[in-house]
Amino acid sequence: MKRVIIIGASSGMGMEVAKLLLAEGCRLGVAARREDRLQALKQLAPDRVEVQAIDVTAEDATSRLRSLIDRLGGMDLFFYASGIGKQNRTLTPDFELNTVNTNGMGFTRMIGEAYRYFAERGEGHIVAITSIAGTKGLGPAPSYSATKAFQNVYLQSLEQQANARKLNIRFTDIRPGFVDTDLLSGDFRYPMMLKPEKVARQIVSAIHSRRHVKVIDWRYALLTALWRRLPRPLWRHLKL
């Protein structure tokens, strides 16, 4: 029975993936700030779910993660689904800095602890939801786009380092397009919106097939391939 830690299991894709993994018989250690929602998740399989409140921006987040791993009896798979983001065309400083803190610092803190744990143990699998927003700089959401690019490159760096150190650690970078979760709630209508339940099934499939990078869905894979090919002068003048 696989032991899986999910950071960001209180809503959205993290919660949907948690439900699918429970249905597969996994044992879960679930974390986020909203403990009531985690407790509701635990009710689905009380003897197979451990709950831990963790704020990834807090310094005690890594010791809380270690304590959750201990209560689960170890960790085989680390699934990182935490994050914040929204459009910030006015560049409100609080939001820009909080995004860097959560998606940059928090991500580095938690992924690093999982990496060190798997390095000590000799094997493991790290999966993180990043985004297609890291493909190129997106004007409407600068800190979000920049932190997602950071996450993409950070995972790529760790993967190279793990190979160089001959560590048996696998990495899967999940890059969805727009998904209908709390993160996108508000008045703005997003195009090509995906259902979180459907995205979660594709995430679980990417985990099983041990993909390195998975863009969800195929339409966003085509779109980002096109974005990459656009010359800088053209990208600079795009109206998003």
Ligand SMILES: NC(=O)c1ccc[n+]([C@@H]2O[C@H](COP(=O)([O-])OP(=O)(O)OC[C@H]3O[C@@H](n4cnc5c(N)ncnc54)[C@H](OP(=O)(O)O)[C@@H]3O)[C@@H](O)[C@H]2O)c1
């Ligand atoms: N929705 C999209 O269109 C989309 C597209 C591509 C990528 N993504 C990425 O997918 C990931 C999951 O987002 P979602 O769309 O599923 O949205 P969501 O429903 O808002 O889920 C975000 C999760 O992150 C957790 N979280 C936020 N800040 C945290 C903190 N400081 N400490 C611990 N946990 C924290 C939240 O839990 P608490 O609030 O309970 O702490 C929640 O469980 C994010 O990284 C997001 O950037 C989303």
